[in-house]
Amino acid sequence: MIDSRPPVGKSEVLAVVTRELTPYVGATMAAASVRAHCEKLGLSAETLSPEQVEALLLRLSQGLAVFVGREKAASILGTIRQSLAGGTA
Amino acid sequence: MTAAWRGLVAFGLLVAAGWLGRGLAPSSALFQGVLTEGVLLRLAAAAKLAFLAVAAATAWRVAARLEADNPARRPWLVFAVGLGGFCAGQAVLSAYQVATGATPFPSVADVVFVLAYPFLTAGLFGFVRAYREAGYPVGTAAEHRRFALGLAAALAVVGYLIASPILAAPGPLLERLLTAAYPVLDLVLLVPALALLRVTARFGGRVSEIWTRLLAGLLCVAVADAAFAYFSVLGMTGLDPLVHAFFILAYLLLAEGARRQHRLLAG
Numbered sequence: 288m289i290d291s292r293p294p295v296g297k298s299e300v301l302a303v304v305t306r307e308l309t310p311y312v313g314a315t316m317a318a319a320s321v322r323a324h325c326e327k328l329g330l331s332a333e334t335l336s337p338e339q340v341e342a343l344l345l346r347l348s349q350g351l352a353v354f355v356g357r358e359k360a361a362s363i364l365g366t367i368r369q370s371l372a373g374g375t376a
Numbered sequence: 377m378t379a380a381w382r383g384l385v386a387f388g389l390l391v392a393a394g395w396l397g398r399g400l401a402p403s404s405a406l407f408q409g410v411l412t413e414g415v416l417l418r419l420a421a422a423a424k425l426a427f428l429a430v431a432a433a434t435a436w437r438v439a440a441r442l443e444a445d446n447p448a449r450r451p452w453l454v455f456a457v458g459l460g461g462f463c464a465g466q467a468v469l470s471a472y473q474v475a476t477g478a479t480p481f482p483s484v485a486d487v488v489f490v491l492a493y494p495f496l497t498a499g500l501f502g503f504v505r506a507y508r509e510a511g512y513p514v515g516t517a518a519e520h521r522r523f524a525l526g527l528a529a530a531l532a533v534v535g536y537l538i539a540s541p542i543l544a545a546p547g548p549l550l551e552r553l554l555t556a557a558y559p560v561l562d563l564v565l566l567v568p569a570l571a572l573l574r575v576t577a578r579f580g581g582r583v584s585e586i587w588t589r590l591l592a593g594l595l596c597v598a599v600a601d602a603a604f605a606y607f608s609v610l611g612m613t614g615l616d617p618l619v620h621a622f623f624i625l626a627y628l629l630l631a632e633g634a635r636r637q638h639r640l641l642a643g
Contacts, residue, residue, distance in 0.1 A: 311640075313580015316512065323513040350510040353448040354583050356441060356641050 292337040303370045388423040392621040399617030414477035420620050421470035427627035432459035434634035441641045451502030461492025482554045493561040500568035514575045531563040545609045555605045562598035569594050586636045593629030
């Protein structure tokens with residue numbers, strides 16, 4: 288099935304993820320995590336496809352789970368997905 | 377923070393303050409007539425045991441709450457066993473102290489305390505690995521290995537400087553060995569603790585709140601053990617109140633750190 292969602296700007300992803308993860312890991316680590324995962328995933332373009340965003344969120348979720356557990360990590364990532372879909376960053 | 381926990385924290389801090397007061401003004405009427413050494417020892421025994429029981433039980437609940445294949449589950453489990461060992465040792469010691477108003481040394485409690493150290497050390501190394509492998513940019517395995525080896529070499533020198541005068545002092549061999557063992561085991565524990573501090577210092581938010589407390593607690597244990605060993609060797613029993621206050625603070629911090637991790641998981 289083709290994902291019909293539009294590409295998202297990397298800076299927007301960074302802003303949303305940093306905002307949502309800051310209460311848990313702090314702003315510096317949240318932003319550093321996004322950059323590190325983008326680098327590992329080879330996401331160098333300024334916009335990210337929905338698949339690339341999902342791959343990034345999966346990595347972030349695995350990191351978050353060591354502190355908050357998988358269920359809560361999934362819930363936090365759900366909020367991030369909603370924010371990205373709604374453009375509320 | 378629940379009312380029961382707030383009450384326990386207030387009790388622990390009051391007992392610690394009592395010990396500090398006794399250290400500063402031992403001949404005052406309050407410490408000669410009401411808060412005598414025997415009374416404070418019994419109160420401290422209860423506070424230390426309560427904090428360690430909370431720390432061990434909560435760490436266990438954290439491990440139980442994490443998924444079976446979560447990389448942080450095993451370190452929490454091993455750390456909980458170590459805290460459980462401290463709690464069991466303190467239970468034996470507290471029973472002696474409450475019954476007799478004195479602290480036997482060495483005792484069965486020391487065997488249990490010493491056996492807990494490998495678990496605490498392994499648990500802390502496990503956290504460093506788990507947080508690194510979770511994908512956080514906190515350094516590579518090789519960097520962590522180099523840091524740990526360099527630190528171990530530096531702390532080995534410190535350990536020698538602390539242990540050699542204790543071992544050379546007069547007194548029964550077992551007593552000297554145990555007195556030296558505690559600060560040495562604490563220095564071993566400091567290797568993964570400082571490696572973990574290097575990792576968790578890069579975090580903010582609630583993760584930072586948890587690890588600041590847990591690592592500060594372990595540091596207080598190390599300071600209290602080293603102080604106890606030195607004061608014992610130098611015969612400075614007048615400084616015992618400081619040691620008691622540090623142990624209470626250490627166990628309080630360990631319990632509070634574990635509670636915050638549990639709240640983060642369950643909240």
